[in-house]
Amino acid sequence: MATLVLAAVCTLLVLVLPALSKEFTDEVIPKGQTERIVPLALVGLGAIALRQVLFTLRTVSNNVFEQKVVHDLRTELYGKIQRLPLRWFDNQPTGDIMTRVASDVPAMERVIIEGLDQGLSGVLQFVVVFGYLLTQHAGLTLLTVAPLPVVALAVRIYQKRVEPKYKAASEAGSALNSLLHDNIAGIRQIKAYTVEPEELERFDRRSRDVQTAQLSVVKANAVIWPFVSLVAESGIVLTIAFAAWWICRGTATLGTLSAVLMSWGLLYDPVSRVNPLTQLFTAGIVAGKRVFAVLDQTDEANFAEGGRLEELKGAVRFEGVAFSYGGEVPTVAGVDVEAQPGQTIALVGPTGAGKSTLLNLLTRFYEPDSGRILLDGAPVSGMSKEWLRDRIGYVTQESFLFNASVRENLTVAKPGAEDEEIWAALESANAAEFVRRLPEGLETVTGERGTRLSGGERQRLSIARALLKNPPILLLDEATSAVDNETERLIQEALERLRADRTCFVIAHRLSTVEKADRIYVMERGRVVESGRHGELLAMGGLYARLCAGGLKEEAAVSA
Numbered sequence: 342m343a344t345l346v347l348a349a350v351c352t353l354l355v356l357v358l359p360a361l362s363k364e365f366t367d368e369v370i371p372k373g374q375t376e377r378i379v380p381l382a383l384v385g386l387g388a389i390a391l392r393q394v395l396f397t398l399r400t401v402s403n404n405v406f407e408q409k410v411v412h413d414l415r416t417e418l419y420g421k422i423q424r425l426p427l428r429w430f431d432n433q434p435t436g437d438i439m440t441r442v443a444s445d446v447p448a449m450e451r452v453i454i455e456g457l458d459q460g461l462s463g464v465l466q467f468v469v470v471f472g473y474l475l476t477q478h479a480g481l482t483l484l485t486v487a488p489l490p491v492v493a494l495a496v497r498i499y500q501k502r503v504e505p506k507y508k509a510a511s512e513a514g515s516a517l518n519s520l521l522h523d524n525i526a527g528i529r530q531i532k533a534y535t536v537e538p539e540e541l542e543r544f545d546r547r548s549r550d551v552q553t554a555q556l557s558v559v560k561a562n563a564v565i566w567p568f569v570s571l572v573a574e575s576g577i578v579l580t581i582a583f584a585a586w587w588i589c590r591g592t593a594t595l596g597t598l599s600a601v602l603m604s605w606g607l608l609y610d611p612v613s614r615v616n617p618l619t620q621l622f623t624a625g626i627v628a629g630k631r632v633f634a635v636l637d638q639t640d641e642a643n644f645a646e647g648g649r650l651e652e653l654k655g656a657v658r659f660e661g662v663a664f665s666y667g668g669e670v671p672t673v674a675g676v677d678v679e680a681q682p683g684q685t686i687a688l689v690g691p692t693g694a695g696k697s698t699l700l701n702l703l704t705r706f707y708e709p710d711s712g713r714i715l716l717d718g719a720p721v722s723g724m725s726k727e728w729l730r731d732r733i734g735y736v737t738q739e740s741f742l743f744n745a746s747v748r749e750n751l752t753v754a755k756p757g758a759e760d761e762e763i764w765a766a767l768e769s770a771n772a773a774e775f776v777r778r779l780p781e782g783l784e785t786v787t788g789e790r791g792t793r794l795s796g797g798e799r800q801r802l803s804i805a806r807a808l809l810k811n812p813p814i815l816l817l818d819e820a821t822s823a824v825d826n827e828t829e830r831l832i833q834e835a836l837e838r839l840r841a842d843r844t845c846f847v848i849a850h851r852l853s854t855v856e857k858a859d860r861i862y863v864m865e866r867g868r869v870v871e872s873g874r875h876g877e878l879l880a881m882g883g884l885y886a887r888l889c890a891g892g893l894k895e896e897a898a899v900s901a
């Protein structure tokens with residue numbers, strides 16, 4: 342590698358100065374060779390200049406490599422995160438994930454690049470200078486390196502002690518970022534409930550945790566490194582004393598002493614770099630463990646690989662499906678639901694009954710604990726998730742928009758869609774009119790999570806997105822937010838267009854939607870308690886009848 346050659350040449354150049362010093366002391370000065378002063382000085386200057394030029398080259402080449410490594414690692418980590426199952430995200434605060442990508446990757450990479458580069462060039466310099474010294478005076482050389490075993494031991498102890506402190510500091514930083522992320526996302530709630538002082542206090546506490554953890558690292562560093570310097574520098578006193586003795590006895594020359602003294606700095610320069618390097622390594626190891634903790638997670642199972650159906654008719658069956666997010670009581674249990682191709686199935690029931698969960702199982706965001714889900718008679722558990730999800734349009738309960746243009750938000754469903762298709766989808770979703778009124782039309786940026794749009798507008802864009810995809814199976818988790826009657830009518834119309842000619846599961850909160858369904862399943866506490874058509878269910882006088890009497894819609898408005 343070019344950078345290694347550069348490092349080697351730089352290292353050899355450092356020897357020029359001690360050699361010159363010796364030449365001046367032992368030859369030029371005693372023999373009065375004044376004519377050699379200028380040429381020798383020029384050699385010294387040349388060596389210094391060349392070294393700095395090479396150093397610049399090395400820095401640049403290292404950084405090119407370094408940035409590439411960071412980029413690759415960062416991208417690999419993000420790619421991995423994207424392939425992880427949803428369950429992982431349920432337990433991982435966003436701020437923590439962000440810290441791993443944004444801070445831990447660079448910390449880890451610094452070890453690979455700076456650590457290896459500085460470490461290697463340090464070792465190289467040490468070996469070269471040590472070899473040079475040996476040719477000068479073996480006894481003095483051994484005295485010079487005598488303190489090193491003590492230094493090595495100290496560093497070893499330090500590393501063991503300080504690693505947990507780095508880990509704590511890193512975790513405290515992550516916790517702080519998680520809180521920050523959560524609070525910025527929830528700033529409206531914080532302001533609405535005027536909990537600013539409480540949140541500030543919470544932030545203050547987390548920030549103090551970071552402060553304490555960082556200080557603890559700093560304290561450990563503050564004790565160990567002066568100790569290392571003390572030991573190392575005491576070596577030089579020994580060296581001078583013994584050199585004086587050997588010069589008096591005639592076994593060493595003044596020139597040898599001057600060369601040794603000049604080399605001492607060069608020999609201990611790598612040793613002094615052990616301090617920042619050890620800190621770098623320790624921090625890097627901690628960061629590396631955090632990055633690999635993510636990289637070692639198992640990918641979502643059979644995403645690309647797995648079965649595919651030749652032709653999808655759209656028959657869906659849930660057979661005795663049970664699932665739990667992790668708690669003791671199953672979220673859904675013993676669920677049997679059936680949809681013939683092209684049918685519209687409505688799921689109704691009180692909030693928390695497990696309606697959205699059923700849809701999450703059909704898309705295989707989560708896997709059932711028991712029972713099975715069949716698509717055209719084949720279990721979805723054996724199918725490729727990519728294939729399956731490509732055939733399902735899912736309008737989720739919360740309409741999420743990316744902080745991107747309206748166009749980009751729609752083409753998620755169909756990359757490269759033509760303008761006509763986009764407008765047709767917008768028309769069908771009753772969204773075309775308001776999009777036309779937006780300052781930049783399709784190119785208007787919707788803001789984070791779509792906050793620059795109203796709830797009803799977001800919802801209609803989500804519907805347009807699903808329409809653009811034109812999937813054979815459609816899942817509609819009707820948003821429960823109360824919208825005005827006109828908007829509701831527009832959304833209803835859009836939904837009806839979406840439902841045409843495809844198997845459709847609608848989680849309905851509005852009577853108007855439910856009435857038209859081919860079959861209604863009424864859920865309560867994770868179980869299907871009633872099923873049938875609107876009229877039949879009303880006649881049964883059970884939960885459905887009560888929900889209707891309460892006015893499905895009003896009930897929905899409460900749960901929003």
Ligand SMILES: Nc1ncnc2c1ncn2[C@@H]1O[C@H](COP(=O)(O)OP(=O)(O)OP(=O)(O)O)[C@@H](O)[C@H]1O
Pocket residue numbers: 431666672690691692693694695696697698699738900
């Ligand atoms: N990611 C999750 N992790 C843990 N528990 C969850 C998760 N999502 C939902 N739950 C729990 O599962 C239960 C069913 O939730 P689900 O979202 O399916 O209800 P729902 O019938 O769609 O209700 P709503 O009408 O309010 O949307 C709830 O008790 C909820 O607390």
Ligand SMILES: [Mg+2]
Pocket residue numbers: 696697698738818
């Ligand atoms: Mg729901």
